[in-house]
Amino acid sequence: MRKGIKLALTITTLFIAVVLSIMIGCAKKAEDAVVSPNEINFVTDYATALETAQAKNQKIIIDFYTDWCVWCKRLDSFTYSDSAVIEMSKSMVFAKINAEVDTLTAQKYIIPGYPTLVITESDGTEIERIGGFLPAEEFIETVNNYLNDVGTLADYLRMADTNATVEVNAIIAEKYESRGMYDMAMKYYRQVIDADPDNAEGKTPDAMLSIGGILMRDKLYDDAIAQFKKVIKKYNGSESAIDGELWLGYALRKKGDTTAAINHYETFLKNYPNYEDSTRIKETIEKLKNPPPPEEG
Structure with a gap:
């Protein structure tokens, strides 16, 4: 009888030990899954990012x-696998938001392309943003500069208050455009053009092209076409003129003037027979001449 009781107690003790061991192991795995020293612990939704940032200041x-998105990958x-970036993430809240899933947050910050990295205060107020891929070292330097208010939109606006150079105004315009603040971007692009009509500092053609691009976004195709023609005429034969030619063809297509777009591209290839991306232009012409049949239903 005593042997039976002893055996039962032994089995019970072993069972409890096994269960505790499994529970501890699972807890350890769960802990490792949440915070690994070899990877960034990304938050995956906006509300949690704000809550965490405010709790930790x-x-x-x-x-x-x-x-x-290839560059996102x-x-x-x-970049995110770099040990120094992982270390940086421990003092900030790193969030990854799929812009095609959380469309409301993407719309809130007016995200024009991917990847776009928005650096914010703990309450979500934007400090600055990074458009596109940066390698780890440049990423760390850029983020640290922005956190110290160096090179931010606010920083350049302060510069403009004391010394509104062409370069400063051009950077301000680009930063406003990247935030989707197109009216302000247009204002500063025009200041660049007005301050340097002879393009002594090399910023005027890009400012003119950018204005055309904004007009395109607003579907003001005739105004955009006129803008691109100005660039082509004023900077004939330059890289800026080539960019203007390509933008003009795109504007004609967006306007729906297929015949004019085809004629424009064919003339472009005659004028620039050695253009490096001529194959793509030829493919575009072929698609315009032979559009796919409309889908049924």
Whole structure:
């Protein structure tokens, strides 16, 4: 009888030990899954990012990405895997937001392309943003500069108050455009053009092209076409003129003037027979001449 009781107690003790061991092991695995020293612990939704940042009084980096974005994947592979970037993430809230899933947050920050990294205060107020891929060392330097208010939109606006150079105004315009603040971008691009009509500082053609691009976004195609023609005429034969030619063809297509677009591209190839991307232009002409049949239903 005593042997039976002893055996039962032994089995019970072993069972409890095994269960505790499994529970401890699972807890350890769960802990490792949440915070690994070899990877960034990304927050995956905006509300949690704000809540965490405010609780810890930390800044936020929101990485807006899509599943098909090649450069987003390069950020994951080459930048976020870097030990120094991982260390930086411990003092900030790093969030990854799929812009095609959380469309409301993407719209809130007016995300023009991917990847776009928005650096914010703990309450979500934008400090600055990074458009595109940066390798680890440049990423760290850029983020640290922005956190110290160096090179931000606010920083350049202060510069403009004391010394509104062509270069400063051009940078301000680009920063406003990247934030989707197109009226302000247009204002500063025009200041660049007015201050340097002879393009002594090399910023005027890009400012003119950018204005055309903004007009395109607003579907003001005739105004955009006129703008691109100005660039082509004023800077004939230059790289800026070539860019203007390509933008003009695109504007004609967006306007729906297929015949004019075809004629423009064919003339472009005659004028620039050695253009490096002529194959793509020829493919575009072929698609315009032979559009796919409309889908049924």
